[in-house]
Amino acid sequence: MLVVMKNDATKEQVQAVIEEIEKMGFRGIPMPGAERTAVCIVGNKGPVDDYRLLMLDGVKEAIPVTKPFKLVSKETKPESTVIIIGNVKIGAGEIVVMAGPCAVESEKQCLTIAQSVKKSGAKIFRGGAFKPRTSPYSFQGLGEDGLKILARVRQETGLLIVTEATDNASIDLVEQYADIIQIGARNMQNYSLLRRAGQASKPILLKRGLAATIDELLMSAEYIMSEGNHQIILCERGIRTFTNTTRNTLDLSAIPSIKELSHLPIIVDPSHAAGRREFVIPLSKAAVAVGADGLIVEVHNDPAHALSDGAQSLYLEQFAQLMIEIKQYRK
Ligand code: PEP
Ligand code: MN
Numbered sequence: 001m002l003v004v005m006k007n008d009a010t011k012e013q014v015q016a017v018i019e020e021i022e023k024m025g026f027r028g029i030p031m032p033g034a035e036r037t038a039v040c041i042v043g044n045k046g047p048v049d050d051y052r053l054l055m056l057d058g059v060k061e062a063i064p065v066t067k068p069f070k071l072v073s074k075e076t077k078p079e080s081t082v083i084i085i086g087n088v089k090i091g092a093g094e095i096v097v098m099a100g101p102c103a104v105e106s107e108k109q110c111l112t113i114a115q116s117v118k119k120s121g122a123k124i125f126r127g128g129a130f131k132p133r134t135s136p137y138s139f140q141g142l143g144e145d146g147l148k149i150l151a152r153v154r155q156e157t158g159l160l161i162v163t164e165a166t167d168n169a170s171i172d173l174v175e176q177y178a179d180i181i182q183i184g185a186r187n188m189q190n191y192s193l194l195r196r197a198g199q200a201s202k203p204i205l206l207k208r209g210l211a212a213t214i215d216e217l218l219m220s221a222e223y224i225m226s227e228g229n230h231q232i233i234l235c236e237r238g239i240r241t242f243t244n245t246t247r248n249t250l251d252l253s254a255i256p257s258i259k260e261l262s263h264l265p266i267i268v269d270p271s272h273a274a275g276r277r278e279f280v281i282p283l284s285k286a287a288v289a290v291g292a293d294g295l296i297v298e299v300h301n302d303p304a305h306a307l308s309d310g311a312q313s314l315y316l317e318q319f320a321q322l323m324i325e326i327k328q329y330r331k
Contacts, residue, residue, distance in 0.1 A: 001041040001048045002076055003028070006060045009037060013058030020053060029226070031077050040065070040076050042226060067261070069218040071225040072232070077263045083203050083231050085160055085179050088123045090233055091265030095330055096294035098124035098162050098267070099319060102309035103131050103139060104146035112301045113316070114153045120320040124180065125150070125159040126296055130166040131308060132186045139307040143170075147177040154179070162205055162296070168196050175200050185209050185237055185272070188220050198227020205296070207235040207269065210248070214257050221264060234258060234266040235296060236287075238273025247275025247312070250283050255290045267294035271312045277303070280314055281322050288329040297322065 003017055014030055017039050021028035026043040041048055050062035067073045083090040090096045099122040100113055114125050129146025131139065142149070150161045162180040165171035166187065174181050180203045187193055188209035197204045204224055208217045221232050236255060238248025250273035258266045268287035270280045284295050300306045300313035314322065 002063050002065050003039040003053050004060045005037045005058050007036060009058030017053060017056055017059060020056060029071060033077055034079050040070050042070055069222040072218050072221045072262045072264055074261060074263050081263045081265060083233055083265060085203060088160060091293045095288055097122045098126045098296040099299045100126035101300050102298050103128045103307050104142055104149050105307050107149045107152060109301060110149050110153050111156060113299055114157045114159055116316040117299055117319055118157050118159055121323045124162050125153050126162050128164050130164055130170045132166050132184050144173055147173055151177050168193055171196050175202055178202060180205050188212055191223055194220055194223035195227050198224040198229045200229055203231035203233060204229060205233045205235055207237050211240045214254055218262055232264050234264050235269055237269035248273050252286055252290050255292050259291055265293040267296055268292045269296045271298035275312050277312055277314050281325055284322055284326055285329050288326050
């Protein structure tokens with residue numbers, strides 16, 4: 001249930017609604033919007049007695065929310081959410097591109113890539129310091145030393161930093177160093193990590209799980225938002241597939257589907273979807289054409305010697321080409 005306030009409702013009237021909802025045994029979460037303020041009721045199992053709320057001053061109407069995800073639903077907030085970090089706006093019509101290596105390997109590697117992708121037009125630098133690897137014997141990332149390198153990249157280039165937190169221990173550190181905290185595909189349903197992300201002071205990049213439905217992705221975003229963090233960027237990164245020509249199958253229909261269901265911005269990771277650099281540019285164009293708000297792309301200065309995901313990493317010149325080629329699809 002969504003309690004919609006009148007345009008001239010005061011803060012005190014919104015607070016009175018929240019308190020009445022709490023008396024009923026539920027939680028009321030304010031959803032400020034450009035057009036109106038509404039209070040979303042969460043925690044109720046069945047219908048809510050809206051009469052008690054409609055009687056309160058400043059209340060315009062009460063409307064049912066039909067979806068199990070409430071706070072992230074477009075029913076609750078019809079206008080699109082724009083994530084603003086510094087001078088970068090995600091979800092405001094511009095295609096925001098995040099680029100960098102799969103993993104932070106060294107300061108020299110990161111600075112070389114960062115300077116190049118910045119010149120090509122990337123606004124955000126990506127690179128994992130904590131790496132969730134399929135094999136325990138693979139490179140696991142540099143940990144806090146990697147985060148320090150990322151902080152240096154931001155200092156040197158002015159690029160914002162997105163990097164992954166793999167568990168409740170690493171998120172404390174990642175929150176200190178990053179501008180955006182990434183929750184990876186393998187952790188999309190790690191509910192304690194999602195709750196912790198919901199208490200973080202930084203925006204969250206939530207990647208779709210390897211075999212997760214759109215509803216499950218949105219329910220995971222709901223976990224984060226229900227803890228108070230409304231700054232969430234969703235990411236389609238390809239789903240498990242039976243084909244063996246690509247690493248995953250990029251679900252392009254996820255983008256319009258999510259735009260229909262949620263107010264949150266959605267970006268696309270063509271690198272993990274394809275697993276092969278040859279497909280990254282065509283998939284990026286397709287992603288932009290179907291309405292993605294941005295891209296997250298793996299780029300390496302020496303992919304042949306990358307410590308992870310070299311085969312899907314673009315060469316620096318290829319990334320420059322990608323930035324030129326996607327321009328015509330922006331409109
Ligand atoms: C990554 O972006 O570094 C990554 C590991 O991606 P995913 O979680 O989508 O596999
Ligand atoms: Mn990778």
